[in-house]
Amino acid sequence: MSAQLWFPDPSTRSDVLTFADRAARLGDGAVRLRAAGGTLALTSAPLAPQSLLESTPTVLGMRFVRVDPELECDLVVDAASLTIGDDPRAVVLPDSAVTAPWAGVSPPRGGWVEESSIEAATLASRAQWGIAAVAEAVPEAAGEDVVRLVRAQVWGEADGELGQLPRGVAFAAFALGFIAGGETAAVRRSGPWTRITLQRGHVLTRTRVHTGLTEVRATGVA
Secondary structure (H helix, E strand, O other): OOOEEEOOOHHHHHHHHHHHHHHOOOOOOEEEEEEEOOEEEEEEEEEOOOOOOOOOOEEEEEEEEEOOOOOOEEEEEEHHHOEEOOOOOEEEOOOOOOOOHHHHOOOOOOOOEEEEEEEHHHHHHHHHHHHHHHHHHOOOOOOHHHHHHHHHHHHHOEEHHHOOEEOHHHHHHHHOOOOOOOOEEEEEEEOOEEEEEEOOEEEEEEOOOOOOOOOOOOOOOO
8 A cells, every 4th residue: 555645634635736736847847755743845846957067057946734743754756646545634655756866955944044035026027037038949849958958048047136046936936836916025045045935835046066177376486
């Protein structure tokens, strides 16, 4: 018998399946499930680089819900494989997990400092602008490499209306259904991570760390 996640009520179960349904259509379609202390953190990556040279930013969407307080887990599954259980409070897990490179590095749990804010309407407008820009720039019958390049350029660009954050944070908030009403989202930072907090969820992005040879410096006596 497949393992199940148990939630306090049917509405929470529906909330989880709605997040999974949206996550299944974005990025690699995977979702990370991490539970402890009665809280389940659901994380997906609407945007993530597939190579070291790719400019696509790492952008995560995260939502927290209540779950069975005895449950402890940390696994990544195909979001589309989460199904309704016989009980209206249960979600059935797939028989096997999947791998996702973006899940290997977790955002910090503390040390967040509020720096600014962004209107939800601004997130929505920049996401819609980016979606239109990608559609316009991608030629007909374009290959996957071309589509990925265009998406990296559009969503990876720092946007002045978003406080120089990559435009992809707006895409993630919009595509995961986090934007609703006229709220103001808080922007917090912790190390290389930035988190945008909305009532329906969080969007996180990490500054890319560039590696390679350093500049050659002259040594000795001139």
